[in-house]
Amino acid sequence: MVDPITVNTNAGETLLRFRDDVVHDEPAVTLDAFLGQTNATAVRLEAGDDARELLDHLGQIALVEISFPTFRDGRGYSAARILREAGFEGELRAAGDVLVDQIPHMRRCGFDSFAPEKPIDGPTLTKLLALYPQPYQKAADARVPVWKLRHG
Amino acid sequence: MYVYDEYDQSIVDARVEEFRDQVNRRLSGAMTEDQFKPLRLMNGLYLQLHAYMLRVAVPYGTLDSRQMRMLGHIARKYDRGYGHFTTRQNIQYNWIKLADAPDILAELATVQMHAIQTSGNCIRNISSDQFAGAAADEVADPRPWAELIRQWSTFHPEFTYLPRKFKIAVIAADEDRAAMRLHDIGIQLLERDGVLGAKIFVGGGMGRTPMIAHEVKDFITADHLMSYLEACLRVYNRYGRRDNIYKARIKILLHEIGVDAYRDQVEAEFAAIRELGIDPPLAELERITAMFAGPAFATDAPDTVDRSDPDFAVWLDQNVAAHKQPGHAVVTISLKPIGGIPGDASADQIDLMADLAERYGHDELRVTHAQNIVLPHVRKADLHSIWTALRDAGLAEANLDLISDIIACPGLDYCSLANARSIPLAQKIGERFAGRQRELGELKLKISGCINACGHHHAGHIGILGVDKKGTENYQLLLGGSGAEDVSLGKITGPGFDEDGVVDAIERVTDRYVELREGGERFLDTYRRVGMQPFKEAIYG
Ligand code: HEM
Ligand code: SF4
Numbered sequence: 001m002v003d004p005i006t007v008n009t010n011a012g013e014t015l016l017r018f019r020d021d022v023v024h025d026e027p028a029v030t031l032d033a034f035l036g037q038t039n040a041t042a043v044r045l046e047a048g049d050d051a052r053e054l055l056d057h058l059g060q061i062a063l064v065e066i067s068f069p070t071f072r073d074g075r076g077y078s079a080a081r082i083l084r085e086a087g088f089e090g091e092l093r094a095a096g097d098v099l100v101d102q103i104p105h106m107r108r109c110g111f112d113s114f115a116p117e118k119p120i121d122g123p124t125l126t127k128l129l130a131l132y133p134q135p136y137q138k139a140a141d142a143r144v145p146v147w148k149l150r151h152g
Numbered sequence: 153m154y155v156y157d158e159y160d161q162s163i164v165d166a167r168v169e170e171f172r173d174q175v176n177r178r179l180s181g182a183m184t185e186d187q188f189k190p191l192r193l194m195n196g197l198y199l200q201l202h203a204y205m206l207r208v209a210v211p212y213g214t215l216d217s218r219q220m221r222m223l224g225h226i227a228r229k230y231d232r233g234y235g236h237f238t239t240r241q242n243i244q245y246n247w248i249k250l251a252d253a254p255d256i257l258a259e260l261a262t263v264q265m266h267a268i269q270t271s272g273n274c275i276r277n278i279s280s281d282q283f284a285g286a287a288a289d290e291v292a293d294p295r296p297w298a299e300l301i302r303q304w305s306t307f308h309p310e311f312t313y314l315p316r317k318f319k320i321a322v323i324a325a326d327e328d329r330a331a332m333r334l335h336d337i338g339i340q341l342l343e344r345d346g347v348l349g350a351k352i353f354v355g356g357g358m359g360r361t362p363m364i365a366h367e368v369k370d371f372i373t374a375d376h377l378m379s380y381l382e383a384c385l386r387v388y389n390r391y392g393r394r395d396n397i398y399k400a401r402i403k404i405l406l407h408e409i410g411v412d413a414y415r416d417q418v419e420a421e422f423a424a425i426r427e428l429g430i431d432p433p434l435a436e437l438e439r440i441t442a443m444f445a446g447p448a449f450a451t452d453a454p455d456t457v458d459r460s461d462p463d464f465a466v467w468l469d470q471n472v473a474a475h476k477q478p479g480h481a482v483v484t485i486s487l488k489p490i491g492g493i494p495g496d497a498s499a500d501q502i503d504l505m506a507d508l509a510e511r512y513g514h515d516e517l518r519v520t521h522a523q524n525i526v527l528p529h530v531r532k533a534d535l536h537s538i539w540t541a542l543r544d545a546g547l548a549e550a551n552l553d554l555i556s557d558i559i560a561c562p563g564l565d566y567c568s569l570a571n572a573r574s575i576p577l578a579q580k581i582g583e584r585f586a587g588r589q590r591e592l593g594e595l596k597l598k599i600s601g602c603i604n605a606c607g608h609h610h611a612g613h614i615g616i617l618g619v620d621k622k623g624t625e626n627y628q629l630l631l632g633g634s635g636a637e638d639v640s641l642g643k644i645t646g647p648g649f650d651e652d653g654v655v656d657a658i659e660r661v662t663d664r665y666v667e668l669r670e671g672g673e674r675f676l677d678t679y680r681r682v683g684m685q686p687f688k689e690a691i692y693g
Pocket of ligand 1: 198200238239562563566604606
């Protein structure tokens with residue numbers, strides 16, 4: 001999906017989603033709460049939480065929300081990749097200080113949903129997402145790295 | 153040399169467009185300075201005391217004459233006619249206008265150059281041995297590996313907001329000309345059972361807590377290099393400290409959790425990702441390696457040089473090194489004229505060096521981490537002509553690795569973090585010792601204007617650190633550091649000095665060295681043999 005769908009949630013959040021399934025509306029619980037009460041289906045990871053602790057439970061999780069307390073805190077990028085590398089196919093949402101220039105990188109790390117604190121300018125995002133014709137490295141998205149284009 | 157294909161070019165072109173758009177959004181007020189800062193930093197654009205500074209990447213320090221001329225053109229058109237070559241083999245311009253920056257990047261892109269990731273908390277330009285491809289002692293040319301890493305690290309989506317900047321160096325000889333073990337990751341290529349692979353060192357760095365990198369992986373082959381580095385970076389990105397900027401480098405993480413725990417975590421991560429298809433096929437390394445095959449050297453080039461001109465002979469002995477091909481040599485052009493600004497070159501000098509490379513040097517130039525320029529492949533028969541042209545341009549200072557071949561950071565003349573000036577001090581030292589520097593032999597002197605250590609003072613045989621003493625500039629003296637294969641960190645001699653005082657103290661140190669040295673000992677060897685005490689006595693009486 002190239003352009004996001006804007007969705008207003010019941011909780012009053014505006015989401016940018018790159019998936020067309022129904023928004024999961026169970027509130028996300030903390031990692032500690034999730035590990036203690038294992039029937040939850042939505043989890044919120046703080047920047048310092050270890051995403052690996054979810055790996056045994058991915059089958060039951062529909063939504064993981066990863067917090068970006070400031071856009072400079074890059075831990076969430078690794079958390080997202082770890083989840084995608086382990087086969088997680090549910091919604092992966094970046095929440096907090098999410099800015100337009102960071103979203104293309106987040107997409108590559110596997111995020112497909114965004115809950116930015118401040119509104120994102122749609123045309124700028126569309127332009128940025130289409131800017132780079134191909135990436136140099138393999139990541140969590142389907143984009144084909146340059147070396148693969150070179151060598152098949 | 154590496155030549156872009158359509159993919160490389162399209163990525164660099166897209167970057168220019170992206171940055172132009174970001175600058176426009178900043179200038180229109182759509183973005184705050186706080187939001188713009190990390191974006192401009194990732195394009196090498198710093199705000200300094202007087203103006204913007206632009207840092208242009210010279211990947212692993214290698215350039216051709218067309219690229220070098222472009223650097224001269226930018227100095228002339230957008231700066232004040234100068235460029236400043238840096239300790240990370242890049243070039244900086246100190247007087248750039250924000251509105252011009254996108255045009256500069258567009259001009260650079262026409263010669264396959266850019267400013268990508270020359271600052272910011274991301275993987276910086278990869279540095280390497282300035283004698284790569286020419287040195288007799290290398291097991292292979294390290295630059296194809298550096299280029300592979302450059303591509304992998306360019307816009308790496310996971311590692312663009314690391315806790316702190318991240319510097320990688322690649323070498324392939326036992327002699328370390330790139331301060332490899334003072335990098336966040338240092339890579340040494342070596343051959344084992346006929347297979348080329350890499351030894352990986354992690355956690356080196358300067359700054360306020362200098363550390364020497366630890367060996368973390370004994371041997372990794374090219375087919376898993378990227379996934380291994382990805383594991384190294386991921387552990388750092390997840391666990392490196394973000395609460396304190398001064399404790400955010402990977403060296404602190406290794407120091408706090410210990411090298412064994414770090415290694416175990418990297419191995420666990422590596423095991424999880426090594427088969428995920430992160431590594432390019434070996435054909436990619438082969439494609440790149442073919443471009444570094446090097447020039448076809450004349451096999452009948454005469455191996456003797458006419459030394460009858462005494463000034464030329466001095467330069468020959470000091471600034472010319474052996475080449476792997478008989479009849480050829482490696483020339484280091486000193487950017488440290490006595491009384492000059494270390495690392496600075498005028499646009500005309502840049503053009504002249506480009507001309508010499510084109511005419512005599514198989515069109516190649518290198519930037520060294522000691523802020524000099526190298527012509528890696530020249531014929532011995534051409535050395536006198538090269539020297540004559542350099543001399544006429546004020547570039548024939550015969551001081552490579554001598555006390556006036558100083559590394560100095562920009563210091564208080566340009567830098568908002570500085571405690572003290574570095575450049576005028578370097579000039580004074582050069583002037584004081586010009587007459588006897590050859591007698592003192594190899595003596596690497598490095599100056600930083602503050603604790604951030606941009607001038608590598610920890611790694612100087614003699615290091616100088618600018619500190620603030622009740623509002624006045626003060627300098628501490630360090631002895632015994634080295635950034636080479638005998639890597640070590642310097643130790644502070646004692647109380648600091650004012651500007652003239654530190655020059656006097658260096659004189660007392662060098663006088664004592666001359667008294668104490670045995671045989672062909674360098675200053676550093678004597679220091680290591682006799683220790684700090686005799687020098688302390690000489691300085692403080
Ligand atoms: C004038 C503006 C500059 C500023 C504000 C600046 C700032 C800094 C800071 C804050 C650090 C410490 C980073 C850390 O250890 O976490 C640092 C380190 C460093 N800088 Fe600069 N710098 C400037 C110019 C330069 C220049 C011109 C060079 C090259 C000639 C340079 C080369 C380095 C190097 C080599 C280090 C040490 C890297 C290490 O810790 O391993 N810097 N700089
Ligand atoms: S060492 Fe300090 S004074 Fe020198 S350039 Fe770096 S930050 Fe500035």
